[in-house]
Amino acid sequence: MPISATVPWRKRQSVIPGFGMTLGFTLAYLSLIALIPLAVLLFRAAGMGWHDFAALAGDKRTLSAVRLSFSTALLAALVNVVIGLPTAWVLARYDFPGRRVVDAIIDLPFALPTAVAGIALTSLYAPNGWLGAGFAALGVKIAYTPLGITLALIFIGLPFMVRTVQPVIADLEPDMEEAAATLGANRGQTFSLVLLPPLLPAILTGFALAFARGMGEYGSVIFIAGNLPYVSEIAPLLIVIRLEEFNYEAATAIAAIILGVSFASLLAINVLQAWSRRSLGHDS
């Protein structure tokens, strides 16, 4: 609304009561469960001094673990865009027998203990597993490789993608597609010019959520990863290893790096999203 641009926020009269109370509440619990723990983390990382931190962060094993977490999370989130979009489309647009069941299955990765998912995926994709055996015959090894990690992260991230995009698709009027068709657009043009642009902000949100989840995912990954240092060892696992060695400094350093990478990525995605919303005329 144009009003918000001209009237200072403190002076604005709103019909929705309780702005002060809800903001205070939000800040309070955000501080307790997120800001203070993160600040302690950063404080501890800062406390060890730049030299020590650089040495710990520059450790080859640490770097390869962070790189692995980052790249597999990124790849899995990208794959989830490709899988999640048609899934959300089918669920939002069509009524077919078993739609509700499929709809419920989408949420399973949320509910399932991640370790269960990890063990299930491992037994399925291990070289002697149902699917793994077939892939092994083709010379593709899935479990105990970065490919296996990516697979677990795709499983974990899919509901984020589907659940963010689905309501937006349900909200798109079929009118627009019909209008595009009468104007002469073929299916490809209708999809890329008419349907995709309004979905882009939601797709970016889903991507960001899936990616962030992938960066921090631990339970499902450690079973399928094989956890070979320098090859298939993810950063969250390395933190646990360092903690078990009572090497709190190193654990803190890795955590700080993950935090930095995640924050920078999410910030970049948010900027991109704000830009896409603006350039597509979403904001009024």
Place this chain on the structure above:
Amino acid sequence: MQVRIEGVTKSFGDHPALKDLSLKVGSGQLFALLGPSGSGKTTLLRLIAGLERADAGAVYFGDVDASRIPIQRRRVGFVFQHYALFRHMTMFDNIAFGILVRRKEFTHTRDSLRRRCLELLDLVQLSGLEDRYPHQLSGGQRQRVALARALAIEPSLLLLDEPFGALDARVRKDLRRWIRELHTKTGHTTLFVTHDQEEALELADAVVVLNDGRVEQIGTPEQIYSAPASPFVFNFIGDSARIPGSAINGGWRGPRPPEDADIFIRPQDVTIVGPHEGAIHGDIVGVRRLADIRRVVVRTGAGDIEVNVADGKPTEMGAAVGLQFDKWRTYRNGVLLQRD
């Protein structure tokens, strides 16, 4: 382009929407499809556009069976009730869309495309708004952009689905007049769907009255209004009262079973006379003010009958009056039996 619809039938599940419907629309004409909701008028329009497929029968564009032409190549300009503008595009991009996706048919340079789109914006009287997004415009403006977008593809046929349905009364009136002018100027064969009889009568060259998936009557607005072919049309167009029976001059006589006949009259064709004169007698039970006339409700043995009364004539609630009929139509089993 002439459009011919031959024996089209269409059902949605168990619900039949169109029943063996035939219709011919001459080139350059402005046709109104008029009917109550559920009469199949929108289904018919969508079928012509290719947005629905007929179960039986065919639509011909000129001499070509339209089912052989994919929707993208029919060159039908379709205007939706809720505009269906691309909300992430500016007005300019909305209008240019049809031209850009048909790059093979329209050989436009960047300059000529721009000129064409601005020309269309000018035609719909929205010059200067090319950089606005749909949510920044009023309903009437959006509908005009939707029309410009449909005209951009140089359609051979223009279809409007309740184009004024979502607009307020004032804007409707303006747009109605404006569409009429536009049609005179551009001469596109045009069909529009409406449930508003006033709109259909004012705007169209010919009105097609639909009821329950069938054509009740096709005719000029004059014919539809003054010579309704069926009780349904009489009842649907304008205000009317239904009196059961078949005889009215020289005293009303109730229906005589098994005869199924009804007399239809309009409020302006009834005169209030003294309580001992006229064909039917009753008491005044209501007086309402319409815009330019008073409407009196008289309760008679044949039911409530509405009568137009000129200003200055006294009308008293409860007064006993007689009614004299100047014009009426009698239908027996739905067929016109006797006029006036």
